[in-house]
Amino acid sequence: QVQLQESGPGLVKPSETLSLTCTVSGDSISTNYWSWIRQPAGKGLEWIGRIYSSGSSIYNPSLKSRVTMSVDTSKNQFSLKVRSMTAADTAVYYCATDIGGYSSKFESWGQGTLVTVSS
Amino acid sequence: QSVLTQPPSASGTPGQRVTISCSGSSSNIGSNYVYWYQQLPGTAPKLLIYSNSQRPSGVPDRFSGSKAGTSASLAISGLRSEDEADYYCAAWDDSLSGLIVFGGGTQLTVL
Numbered sequence: 333q334v335q336l337q338e339s340g341p342g343l344v345k346p347s348e349t350l351s352l353t354c355t356v357s358g359d360s361i362s363t364n365y366w367s368w369i370r371q372p373a374g375k376g377l378e379w380i381g382r383i384y385s386s387g388s389s390i391y392n393p394s395l396k397s398r399v400t401m402s403v404d405t406s407k408n409q410f411s412l413k414v415r416s417m418t419a420a421d422t423a424v425y426y427c428a429t430d431i432g433g434y435s436s437k438f439e440s441w442g443q444g445t446l447v448t449v450s451s
Numbered sequence: 452q453s454v455l456t457q458p459p460s461a462s463g464t465p466g467q468r469v470t471i472s473c474s475g476s477s478s479n480i481g482s483n484y485v486y487w488y489q490q491l492p493g494t495a496p497k498l499l500i501y502s503n504s505q506r507p508s509g510v511p512d513r514f515s516g517s518k519a520g521t522s523a524s525l526a527i528s529g530l531r532s533e534d535e536a537d538y539y540c541a542a543w544d545d546s547l548s549g550l551i552v553f554g555g556g557t558q559l560t561v562l
Contacts, residue, residue, distance in 0.1 A: 390548065390550075438486075
C-alpha cells in the first residue's frame, strides 16, 4: 500500500518561498500522477496542482503564477514550491496520489504538514 | 466561495439516513465524475465515493453516492457516531485550462 509523507519547514516568512517534499513509499513515483492540496485552518480543501512522473504539470489558475512542482524519480519524491508567501497561504499542505485525466480521485494522502506564514 | 456548493452542516440521530448535497454547473458536475471525501477531526481526508457512486474497498455500503445533472448527493444510512466528520465533494472543472474543485464541506453531527 502506497504511503506518502510531507516534509518541509513549518514556518515561512512573508514574501519568501515555501518548499515542500512528498516522499512516496510502496509504489514507484514513475507510474502515477501526484497532487498537492491545502487546507487553511477551519476551512475547506483547495487543489494546488498535479504533476506526472514525466514532469508535466497542471496548476490551479488561482495559484499558477506562484507555484512550481517537480519530480525526483531517483528519490521517489515530488516537490512543491510556492513563491511570495503571504498569511493567506497558511494552511495544512497535503500530498496525494492522483490518477490524472478528468478525475478528482485522491486514493492515498499524506498526513499533512502545517505551514505558517509569519515574520 | 467554493465552486461546488454544499450545506455547511447536517445532522441526524443514530440509525437515521442523512443526505448531503453538492451543487455545481455544466463545467464540473454536469460533465465530469463526482468524488466524495470524509475527513475525521485532525486527520487527512479519505476517499469515500469515486466516479459518482463507486465505493473503494473497505468503505461500508451504508455510504452511497448519486448524481443527476449538475448536482450530486452523498447518502449515509444507518448513521453511526463514527460518521461524525466533515464531508467534501470534488470534481474536475473544464473551465479555463481545467482544474479540480472542491465543495466547501459539510460538517455532519450525529446527535
